Amino acid sequence: MNDTDASNVTGSLPTGLATVEREIVTAxxxxxxxRASVTLMAVSKTFGAAEISxxxxxxxxxxxxxxxxxxxAKWPELMSAHPGLALHLIGPLQSNKxxxxVALFDAIHSVDRPSICEALAKEIVKQARKPLLFVQLNTGEEPQKAxxxxxxxxxxxxxxxxxxxLEISGLMCIPPVDEAPAPHFALTAKIAARNGLKLLSMGMSADFPIAIQFGATHVRVGSAIFGHRPPLV
Known part of the structure; x- marks a missing residue:
């Protein structure tokens, strides 16, 4: 896709989404x-149906x-009204959830401990559903992060x-906010390659073009599409 094609595609999109799409095309x-090798995931946490629609x-x-x-609370109704949507869980998962x-999400990006593996394996068999599974890496080895x-x-x-x-399809990482993301993306890609994993969930609003350079197949972009998040109550 050349720049003219990108303009034609993004001309009718909401401003944030259009800007992100142009940056993905360029990266x-x-x-x-x-372009088809990169899945844009619009991170809609804290936003309601009025902003998502x-x-x-x-x-x-x-x-x-x-x-x-x-x-x-919000997606079953949206998914019923708009067939063909895919929903990914990118935050931490508790075993009791x-x-x-497994019932709601098409992909889970936060597989990170044996208890989660055991719970997911049980539900995948019971429900006969098979979401994509990503192992979450803590590339910065930050104690506060999963x-x-x-x-x-x-x-x-x-x-x-x-x-x-469990069939693991890829890896997910969130680099430390105070470090350059490129080494973390490179490390994640290296670990994925030696384990035969084809999917890489990496890159957010501030660094997704860099992640694409390092092979990201899924970029998680929220504020660049939806704007600043409402304050948590």
């Missing part, structure tokens, strides 16, 4: 990648949420397969 072109109307079909309960998560340390990643991915029978 893919610079990386020698097909115009983005759906513009053609966006993949959305990300951080909390199971928030997603459960695995049943609801995720598997890079040094433990290979063993954990193997255990997902061998112990729990």
């Amino acid at each position: 893919c072109r610079d990386a020698g990648r097909d 115009p983005v759906i109307a513009a053609g966006q079909r993949v959305f990300g949420e951080n909390r199971v309960q928030e997603a459960k 695995a049943k609801e998560a 995720g598997i340390a890079p040094v433990d990643a290979d063993d954990f991915i193997a255990r997902c397969h061998q112990t729990y029978g």
Whole structure:
């Protein structure tokens, strides 16, 4: 897609979505990648149907949420009204929410401990649903963040397969806010490659063009599409 084509595609989109789409097109072109190789996930956490509906109307079909309960409250109605949407869980998952998560989400990006693996494996069999699963890495080894340390990643991915029978499709990372993201994206891509994983969930509003350069297949973009989030009550 050339710049003229990109303008034709984005001309009728909401401003934030159009800007993000142009940046994805440019990043893919610079990386020698097909635009279709990158899935844009519009992160709609804390936003209601009134803010989400115009983005759906513009053609966006993949959305990300951080909390199971928030997603459960607003998305069944939206998905019923707009067939063909895909919903991804990108926030932490508690074992006792695995049943609801498997029922509602098409992908879960936060597989990061044995208890979650066990709960997901049970529900995937029981519900006969098979969401895409991403192992979350803590590439910065930050104590306040969830995720598997890079040094433990290979063993954990193997255990997902061998112990729990889970099919892991990719890796997800969130670089530390005070560090350059590129090394974290490169490390995530390296771990994925040696484990035969094809999907990379990395890059948010501030750094998704960089993530695309390092092979991101799923970028998680919220504020650049929806604007500043409403304050939490």
